[in-house]
Amino acid sequence: MAKDEITKGYKLVGTRPNRPDGLDKVTGRARYGADFSLPGMLWAAVVRSPHAHAKIKRIDATKALALDGVKAVVTRADLPTGLEGEDLNLQENTLAGEKALYDGHAVAAVAATSALLAQDAARLIEVEYEVIPHVTDVDAAMQPGAPVIREGAADYSVPEGMHPNVVRHMEFGHGDVVAGFAAADIVREETYKTEATHQGYIEPHACVGQMGEDGRGEMWVCTQGHWYIRRMCAAVLGIEAANLRVTPSEIGGGFGGKTTIFMEPLALALSKKAGGRPVKLVMSRAEVLRATGPTASASMDVKIGMKKDGTVTAGQVMFRMQGGAFVGMSPIGEALPCAFACYDIPALKHEAVEVLTNRPKAAAYRAPGSPMAAFAVESLMDEMCRELGLDPIDVRLKNAAKEGSKSSYGPVYNRIGLVETLEAAKAHPNYAIPLGPNQGRGVASGFWFNHGGETSVSLAIGEDGTVQVSIGTPDIGGSRASIALMTAETLGIPYENVRVNVVETGALGVNEPTHGSRATFASGKAAVEAARQAIKEMCRRAAAEWEIEPEAVEWKDGAAQPAGPNAGKFPPMTIAEIGAKMGGTGGPISGHHETNAGGVGASFGTHVVDVEVDPETGRTTVLRYLVVQDAGTAIHPAYVEGQYQGGAAQGIGWALNEEYVYGADGRLQNTVFLDYRIPVASDLPMIDTVIVEVPNPGHPYGVRGVGETGITPPLPALAGAVAAAAGVRLRSLPMSPPKVLAAIKAARQA
Amino acid sequence: MARVHLWSSLRRFAEGQEVVEVEGATVGQIFDALARTYPGLAPAIAAGLSVAVDGEVIANSRSAPVRPDSEVYLLQRLKGG
Numbered sequence: 001m002a003k004d005e006i007t008k009g010y011k012l013v014g015t016r017p018n019r020p021d022g023l024d025k026v027t028g029r030a031r032y033g034a035d036f037s038l039p040g041m042l043w044a045a046v047v048r049s050p051h052a053h054a055k056i057k058r059i060d061a062t063k064a065l066a067l068d069g070v071k072a073v074v075t076r077a078d079l080p081t082g083l084e085g086e087d088l089n090l091q092e093n094t095l096a097g098e099k100a101l102y103d104g105h106a107v108a109a110v111a112a113t114s115a116l117l118a119q120d121a122a123r124l125i126e127v128e129y130e131v132i133p134h135v136t137d138v139d140a141a142m143q144p145g146a147p148v149i150r151e152g153a154a155d156y157s158v159p160e161g162m163h164p165n166v167v168r169h170m171e172f173g174h175g176d177v178v179a180g181f182a183a184a185d186i187v188r189e190e191t192y193k194t195e196a197t198h199q200g201y202i203e204p205h206a207c208v209g210q211m212g213e214d215g216r217g218e219m220w221v222c223t224q225g226h227w228y229i230r231r232m233c234a235a236v237l238g239i240e241a242a243n244l245r246v247t248p249s250e251i252g253g254g255f256g257g258k259t260t261i262f263m264e265p266l267a268l269a270l271s272k273k274a275g276g277r278p279v280k281l282v283m284s285r286a287e288v289l290r291a292t293g294p295t296a297s298a299s300m301d302v303k304i305g306m307k308k309d310g311t312v313t314a315g316q317v318m319f320r321m322q323g324g325a326f327v328g329m330s331p332i333g334e335a336l337p338c339a340f341a342c343y344d345i346p347a348l349k350h351e352a353v354e355v356l357t358n359r360p361k362a363a364a365y366r367a368p369g370s371p372m373a374a375f376a377v378e379s380l381m382d383e384m385c386r387e388l389g390l391d392p393i394d395v396r397l398k399n400a401a402k403e404g405s406k407s408s409y410g411p412v413y414n415r416i417g418l419v420e421t422l423e424a425a426k427a428h429p430n431y432a433i434p435l436g437p438n439q440g441r442g443v444a445s446g447f448w449f450n451h452g453g454e455t456s457v458s459l460a461i462g463e464d465g466t467v468q469v470s471i472g473t474p475d476i477g478g479s480r481a482s483i484a485l486m487t488a489e490t491l492g493i494p495y496e497n498v499r500v501n502v503v504e505t506g507a508l509g510v511n512e513p514t515h516g517s518r519a520t521f522a523s524g525k526a527a528v529e530a531a532r533q534a535i536k537e538m539c540r541r542a543a544a545e546w547e548i549e550p551e552a553v554e555w556k557d558g559a560a561q562p563a564g565p566n567a568g569k570f571p572p573m574t575i576a577e578i579g580a581k582m583g584g585t586g587g588p589i590s591g592h593h594e595t596n597a598g599g600v601g602a603s604f605g606t607h608v609v610d611v612e613v614d615p616e617t618g619r620t621t622v623l624r625y626l627v628v629q630d631a632g633t634a635i636h637p638a639y640v641e642g643q644y645q646g647g648a649a650q651g652i653g654w655a656l657n658e659e660y661v662y663g664a665d666g667r668l669q670n671t672v673f674l675d676y677r678i679p680v681a682s683d684l685p686m687i688d689t690v691i692v693e694v695p696n697p698g699h700p701y702g703v704r705g706v707g708e709t710g711i712t713p714p715l716p717a718l719a720g721a722v723a724a725a726a727g728v729r730l731r732s733l734p735m736s737p738p739k740v741l742a743a744i745k746a747a748r749q750a
Numbered sequence: 751m752a753r754v755h756l757w758s759s760l761r762r763f764a765e766g767q768e769v770v771e772v773e774g775a776t777v778g779q780i781f782d783a784l785a786r787t788y789p790g791l792a793p794a795i796a797a798g799l800s801v802a803v804d805g806e807v808i809a810n811s812r813s814a815p816v817r818p819d820s821e822v823y824l825l826q827r828l829k830g831g
Contacts, residue, residue: 411804596814598811599806
């Protein structure tokens with residue numbers, strides 16, 4: 001087991017102290033996006049297109065502006081022109097221009113002295129539409145005659161002859177796939193489909209924006225990345241980034257969906273038109289589902305060649321993904337490299353296209369693209385294992401990628417922990433539990449790259465030797481606790497003596513959002529470097545006090561100490577003593593580190609799920625669920641387990657129930673959680689977890705990101721379990737009760 | 751010189767080659783050399799690329815070091831959730 005590899009001996013890393021935000025959250029004191037209010041604040045409401053595709057002929061706000069208490073209306077005409085690329089995409093999604101591109105696309109916004117008045121005023125804004133043909137299905141959007149959503153939108157990568165809705169193309173591979181398939185004993189090819197799903201964060205988007213006529217402003221917002229909010233709002237509104245100060249709130253979930261803007265510039269634009277009065281804008285659940293970014297939907301062809309002993313000889317995929325009406329939003333660039341990332345296969349071919357549809361602008365969602373790719377590839381692997389009567393874990397072990405393997409996307413892997421997760425899954429008691437009638441077991445593995453990225457962290461020693469750490473990555477999944485643990489471990493002081501604060505954009509250099517499973521990795525790595533810098537200065541202060549060379553002082557157990565007998569005999573000088581005297585020994589002591597963090601370590605996982613399918617209703621009950629994943633080093637194991645369980649829960653929802661349902665008119669039919677069915681506690685068993693630790697050599701404590709990999713295996717694992725339980729294979733998600741029941745009935749009739 | 755692997759869709763901009771050799775001590779210098787030598791690659795580079803250098807995926811750092819014998823793979827710009 002990989003546990004043996006860990007260089008332990010840590011005092012704090014690997015423990016489970018109380019979370020620093022716990023008391024505030026359970027008492028309701030924590031301030032989320034909608035909790036901010038300011039004197040003189042106005043409320044905003046947004047007018048949204050009821051049509052999937054329509055030309056906007058006229059907008060008349062006369063009646064709305066005539067209402068007493070209505071202070072401002074903005075339309076696209078109020079925004080600057082001349083933007084290009086993703087900035088234009090962001091502006092176009094913030095407010096429609098010549099066309100509304102999807103049901104729910106914002107067309108105008110209004111600010112008034114109360115929320116109800118703003119909603120009344122929004123209903124009085126008259127918009128004249130010319131409805132034009134629409135398309136929401138990814139395969140239909142590529143067919144001849146499908147309505148063209150944006151003429152000339154395809155980039156350099158698209159070969160000639162494709163439908164204008166095909167806007168990006170990607171192809172790569174290695175080896176000879178023809179020879180590979182020829183060498184196989186069986187070759188199977190199937191098509192799999194996934195529907196778009198939403199991140200389903202419990203807290204809707206919310207912000208308060210204030211901007212004067214001089215173009216200087218502030219924003220308080222629920223976000224995963226406030227520097228991104230600053231940059232994107234500045235681009236959409238044509239203002240200078242430094243003139244906008246953005247403070248993040250606590251965050252009630254993001255999962256990638258809060259790494260971009262959807263309505264934040266509207267609050268600022270309305271504020272400016274209303275004489276600088278702050279404007280609060282809070283989305284309803286229906287607005288979140290209709291107009292913020294879900295993930296892509298996908299249609300995927302997979303072909304695999306396998307020998308009778310389970311050796312995979314070749315693989316091939318063709319993915320079609322839509323990310324809405326905006327170029328560059330589908331995750332084809334991530335899905336393709338993830339497709340066969342778990343395997344060492346001599347011949348592979350990957351191809352994908354991105355297709356425009358009349359759907360909202362997709363956003364990142366936990367390991368973007370990887371769950372769909374895993375559903376396609378891992379499902380076909382499972383089908384072939386069952387056909388050949390092979391144990392699915394044994395087949396995965398036989399083909400598993402390991403250190404030195406050539407990855408499916410080209411480079412050779414460094415140290416990775418897939419094999420360890422497979423071995424741990426096979427050894428777990430869940431894998432040996434006998435199953436009853438209508439029950440089935442599914443197994444799948446998954447992968448995510450993880451990310452480092454732009455990071456800036458500051459650390460300040462207090463007068464009493466306690467420490468404040470300023471980070472720029474909002475805490476979604478426990479990063480304040482893990483960064484406090486690593487900082488305290490490095491400084492040799494108690495966890496409780498370190499407070500980690502997520503600070504506003506004026507306080508640090510640019511930070512990328514909390515995305516790519518990077519916060520504990522990258523902000524943690526920078527915090528350790530900042531602590532080391534502070535330690536160096538504290539040693540220097542002690543050396544000056546003792547009148548010896550700084551090199552003769554070492555840091556141990558939270559104190560400066562003589563490095564050896566030749567340094568002289570001095571009692572340890574604790575961090576509290578150094579902090580108390582620092583005003584007279586040279587001034588404040590701090591540490592700072594800025595980096596574009598490298599040394600990222602990928603994370604692999606393996607899941608095992610048992611289900612029971614009711615043959616009378618088609619309902620699937622998850623009996624037990626096991627997540628095994630490589631964390632590198634689990635800094636705070638309880639949070640790591642929480643990430644594993646959260647990823648599995650979201651994947652279960654994606655597999656069994658969640659989907660965007662569009663009517664023939666292109667309107668989203670299920671815009672509230674009653675109809676968009678995410679799993680609730682009563683739908684789930686206690687999710688078992690096993691933390692595998694294969695330390696990442698690129699991090700001082702061995703951290704690998706753990707936030708995203710966990711959502712990748714559930715889709716194919718559930719598909720395999722349902723197939724085993726119900727005797728029918730569903731290749732289209734979600735496997736909702738009506739679809740499962742229809743498949744069972746069809747199988748009976750056949 | 752570093753060996754840079756191009757994904758299939760990019761090879762038509764580099765005379766059909768799967769692997770090209772260019773000089774550069776950083777990812778940014780490699781990008782600049784690619785765009786200079788094969789101007790058809792410039793739009794792809796300008797649109798944003800990630801790379802893997804000797805097995806390590808680097809999302810967006812032009813300053814990341816590249817050794818003369820490094821193996822570099824171009825990847826589409828990676829996003830995370």
